[in-house]
Amino acid sequence: MTETGLAFELQQVSFAYGPEQPVLSDVTLRIPHGSWMSLVGPNGCGKSTLAKLLGGLLAVNGGAIIVEGTPLLKETVQQIRPRIGMVFQNPDNQFIGATVEEDIAFGLEGRCLPREEMAERVKRYAEKLEISHLLSKHPAELSGGQKQRVAVAAILAMEPGIVIFDESSSMLDEKARGELLNILRDMKQSGHYTMISITHDAEEIMASDRAVVLRDGGIAADLKPSDLFGDAELLDSCRLIAPYGIRLARELEKQGVHLPAECGGEEVADALWQLYSRK
Amino acid sequence: MAIVFEKVSFAYDERSLWRHSALEDVSLELETGVFAAVAGTTGSGKSTLLQHFNGILKPTGGKVRVLDFILQAEGKQPPLRELRRRVGLVFQFPEQQLFEDTVEKDLCFGPLNFGMGLEEARERASQALALVGLDDSFLPRNPFHLSGGQMRKVAIASVLAMDPDIIALDEPTATLDPQSRAELAGLLSRLQREQGKTVIVVTHRMEEMLPYVDTWIVMKGGTKVFQGSPAELVRESGRLERECGLAVPACITTWNQVAARFGLEHEEPCLTPEKLAERVVRLLEGHPQGNKREGGG
Numbered sequence: 001m002t003e004t005g006l007a008f009e010l011q012q013v014s015f016a017y018g019p020e021q022p023v024l025s026d027v028t029l030r031i032p033h034g035s036w037m038s039l040v041g042p043n044g045c046g047k048s049t050l051a052k053l054l055g056g057l058l059a060v061n062g063g064a065i066i067v068e069g070t071p072l073l074k075e076t077v078q079q080i081r082p083r084i085g086m087v088f089q090n091p092d093n094q095f096i097g098a099t100v101e102e103d104i105a106f107g108l109e110g111r112c113l114p115r116e117e118m119a120e121r122v123k124r125y126a127e128k129l130e131i132s133h134l135l136s137k138h139p140a141e142l143s144g145g146q147k148q149r150v151a152v153a154a155i156l157a158m159e160p161g162i163v164i165f166d167e168s169s170s171m172l173d174e175k176a177r178g179e180l181l182n183i184l185r186d187m188k189q190s191g192h193y194t195m196i197s198i199t200h201d202a203e204e205i206m207a208s209d210r211a212v213v214l215r216d217g218g219i220a221a222d223l224k225p226s227d228l229f230g231d232a233e234l235l236d237s238c239r240l241i242a243p244y245g246i247r248l249a250r251e252l253e254k255q256g257v258h259l260p261a262e263c264g265g266e267e268v269a270d271a272l273w274q275l276y277s278r279k
Numbered sequence: 280m281a282i283v284f285e286k287v288s289f290a291y292d293e294r295s296l297w298r299h300s301a302l303e304d305v306s307l308e309l310e311t312g313v314f315a316a317v318a319g320t321t322g323s324g325k326s327t328l329l330q331h332f333n334g335i336l337k338p339t340g341g342k343v344r345v346l347d348f349i350l351q352a353e354g355k356q357p358p359l360r361e362l363r364r365r366v367g368l369v370f371q372f373p374e375q376q377l378f379e380d381t382v383e384k385d386l387c388f389g390p391l392n393f394g395m396g397l398e399e400a401r402e403r404a405s406q407a408l409a410l411v412g413l414d415d416s417f418l419p420r421n422p423f424h425l426s427g428g429q430m431r432k433v434a435i436a437s438v439l440a441m442d443p444d445i446i447a448l449d450e451p452t453a454t455l456d457p458q459s460r461a462e463l464a465g466l467l468s469r470l471q472r473e474q475g476k477t478v479i480v481v482t483h484r485m486e487e488m489l490p491y492v493d494t495w496i497v498m499k500g501g502t503k504v505f506q507g508s509p510a511e512l513v514r515e516s517g518r519l520e521r522e523c524g525l526a527v528p529a530c531i532t533t534w535n536q537v538a539a540r541f542g543l544e545h546e547e548p549c550l551t552p553e554k555l556a557e558r559v560v561r562l563l564e565g566h567p568q569g570n571k572r573e574g575g576g
Contacts, residue, residue, distance in 0.1 A: 017424050041429025043456050088426065089454065092374065144321040167427070170453045171481035173321055173373075174526025200456050239458035243553065244486070244529035251556035257563060269536035272559055276541070 007162050008032050008054060012063035015049060023049045025217045026063070033068075033161075036195040037190045038205040038225065041214035042239040047198045050214065051166045054196065055086045068161070082111070089167040091137075091147035100126075100142070102134040104154045111158065125157040129183065134193035145176025152183060163187070165197040169204060181207060190246035196273070202229070202243040213238045280447055281346065282309040282332060289327055300325040300385040302342070308480065309494070312356045314471045316488045317481045321496035321526045325449075325481045326371065332447045332479070333366035334359045338471040346443040364393045367443035369435050371450050374423075376434040382408070385433065389441040400440075405572065407440035407445065408422035408433070412462060416550075427454045435463070439470075446470065447476040452484060460487050465489065486528035489550050513548040528553075 004215050007170055008031040016022040021155060023046040032038055039047050052058040052219070053065060056077045067080045072140060086096060097103030100162045101122060108118045126132045129149045139147060162215040165184070169177045188207075197204060205211055210229045213221040221234055228234060229242045241247075245268065247261050281333055289302040289393050302324050317325045329348040330336040331343050334350055334357070343350040346365055348357040360473070370376050379385040386404035391397065401507075405415055411432040422433055436444065466489035470476045482488050495512045497505035497519055505515060506525055512519075513534060519525040530550045537555065538544050541562055549555040 021424065043432075043454075043459055044426040048426060143405075165456060171450075174322065174528070175524060203311075235457075239456040241457035241461065244533065247552040248533065248555060251552040252559065255556055255560045257556070257560060266532075266536055268533055269540045272537060272563075273540045276563055 006066070007031050007035075009066040010063070011066070013053065013060050013065060015046075015053060015060055016063040017057065018048075021219060024053075027217075027219060028063075029219065029222075030189055031194060033198065034191055035210065036184075036197070036208040038208040038211045039196060039198045040200065040211055040228075040238055040240060041216060045214045045238075046217055047214055048166055051086070051164050051196065051198055055084050057086075058140055068111060082158065083161050085152055085158060085163045087148075087155055087159035087163065087165045087168045088271070089170055091144070091151040091171075094151045095139040095147070098138060099135065100131065100137050100150050103139060103150060104135075104157050107158045109222065119157075121157045122164075125153045128156070129153040140200070143176070144172050145179055148172060148176065149183070150179055156187075162194045162196070162264055163193070165195070165199070167198055167200075169173055169199065173221055177201065178203075188230065191199050198249060200240065205229075205240075206243070280309050280344070281311040281313070282479075283307075283344040284340035284341065285344075286330075287331065287343055289336060290339045292318065301501050302331075302338075305501075305503050306341075307496060307503055307506060309477065311477055312471065312475045313477055313493050314468060314491050315477075315479045315494045315496065316485070316492040317479065317496045317498060318483065318525060320483075323498040323523070324501040325498050326347055329368065329447050329479070329481055330447050332445065333363050333368050336366070360393075363573065364441060364444055366440035366445040367441055367568045368446065369438050369446070369448040369451055371453070374539055375428060375511060376425075376437065377422040377430060378423055381418065381467045382420050382422050382433050386418075386437050386440045389437060393441065401438045403442070408434040410437045410439055411520070412459070426449070428456060428459060431455060432463075438517075443476075445479070447481075449481045451480060452482065452487060461482070464488055464491055479522075484528075485526075486530050486550075489528070489530065497523060497525060509550070510548055513550070514544070525553075 002077055007228060009027040010027055018154040029055065049058065053060055056072055068083065069237060070076050072080055095103055096106045103121045104125065105118055108121060126135055129147065129152060131153060134142060134146060139150065142150065142183045151171050169180050172180060184195065184197065186209055187195060197208060206225045208225055211223055211225045212219055215238060229246055235242060248268065252259060259268065284305050284307045287302055288300065290300045308481060317328060319325050327336065331338060331350065332345055337350050339352050345362065348356065348362045360551060371506065373510045374471055377385050379388060383404050387400040387405055390400035390403050408417060423431060425433065452463055453571045464487050467478045467480065471478045480488055488507060492509060495507060495509065496503060505519060513531050516527045516531050534548045534550060534555060549558045
């Protein structure tokens with residue numbers, strides 16, 4: 001049975017790297033079109049393996065993966081792969097071209113697009129990701145954040161409906177991480193993409209629609225990101241740490257100091273001052 | 280002093296037209312047994328700085344002294360093999376550091392290479408693995424079949440197995456889950472406090488190292504723009520953010536905002552939720568230390 005409106009349907013998927021190393025067992029999951037799911041869990045829980053299965057880079061040992069209604073099989077992987085873009089952790093491993101422009105064009109050449117359309121797409125996606133001024137540069141001349149932008153532009157230029165981010169922000173410094181997060185938010189807003197991000201980053205998880213927790217080869221929880229960060233025990237079991245503001249509010253709560261629920265960032269000092277002045 | 284830089288410069292392609300200077304006139308001192316952290320944006324020279332610690336890079340100007348070894352542009356090279364036994368470097372990408380077909384062989388490689396017997400090397404391997412939170416079941420596994428985070432832990436263990444005096448790590452926590460990151464920071468701090476190791480960490484996640492670090496260095500465009508205690512870093516964070524694009528973590532900005540509101544700028548900063556909550560509660564209970572109290576009694 002397959003369902004319409006789903007980007008992915010996983011039916012009792014299992015996978016092992018050889019007989020001694022089972023990684024995933026009996027994973028059942030539905031990912032609707034246009035949604036943004038965070039895949040979280042401790043190191044070694046199988047997040048990246050699941051991403052590779054979804055992207056057709058690995059084949060399941062048991063169960064089935066259905067992509068937009070088509071079962072992902074040896075015979076169909078060629079036809080399904082172009083619909084899925086993957087952005088990895090280290091943008092250096094993703095560069096092929098001698099200039100940023102060639103790099104974005106590379107994937108399009110593989111699709112045998114007409115020259116005019118290729119040039120148009122390179123231009124359009126470079127503008128979208130604010131890297132037009134970098135088109136003639138060599139990838140080695142770019143900062144980490146710029147490289148990751150180029151990698152994202154190269155993937156989006158191929159116009160996939162599904163984009164998987166495998167810890168794409170983990171090598172970036174805080175500033176570049178914030179910029180990448182804004183790109184992800186824009187993509188979500190556009191409604192054109194189904195997004196899956198594998199991440200430990202609290203802000204990235206909070207920005208997504210849904211958090212799926214992977215542990216011991218199976219799905220341990222499937223919930224709203226705000227519920228995940230509200231559940232100290234669950235956070236602990238998937239080895240996450242809540243954002244600083246939430247942890248501070250929790251500590252204050254323990255000592256009987258209640259901050260307004262929606263207060264964050266700069267408002268914390270103001271809220272505390274108000275409590276103090278009221279005394 | 281564990282490490283002294285005297286007006287150190289380093290240029291990639293020194294003699295070429297494309298000469299690109301990565302360090303310029305950097306002077307610094309790190310005492311033996313200190314926990315130091317280096318921050319700065321991408322391309323600020325952090326990694327280049329680190330690679331001078333065990334002679335991977337040699338200064339093109341000035342002088343580097345690490346333990347008793349002196350590295351400079353001209354003159355005789357010190358025995359690099361001995362230097363590298365005493366200074367362990369963990370690189371940014373763990374997959375580039377592993378090469379054997381089992382974790383155990385990878386962990387034993389360093390100790391064996393530096394003349395240790397097989398039995399002792401194996402023992403070291405197992406101990407080092409335990410330090411990073413992995414059990415012996417990982418020993419026979421192929422390091423390339425591990426997850427990114429596990430690979431990173433093995434790469435760190437392979438350096439710890441050599442029992443170096445100085446441990447220098449380049450972004451060791453990227454790719455680790457947040458709790459593993461906190462555990463690694465704690466482990467490095469234990470090695471420093473209990474075994475007297477000198478630890479230097481390049482990081483762009485300042486928050487997780489803040490509770491342990493004695494001295495912070497901030498780099499910008501190949502120069503050192505700041506070196507000081509955590510309290511000094513907190514006080515200068517606004518300037519460093521504006522001038523160097525330093526990403527200041529929430530624990531510092533929140534403290535600075537609370538401190539400004541309540542006039543606590545000259546106190547030791549409270550940089551964990553626990554410490555800040557405790558301080559705030561004391562304030563609200565009406566012991567505002569140095570502030571005027573209202574009313575009588």
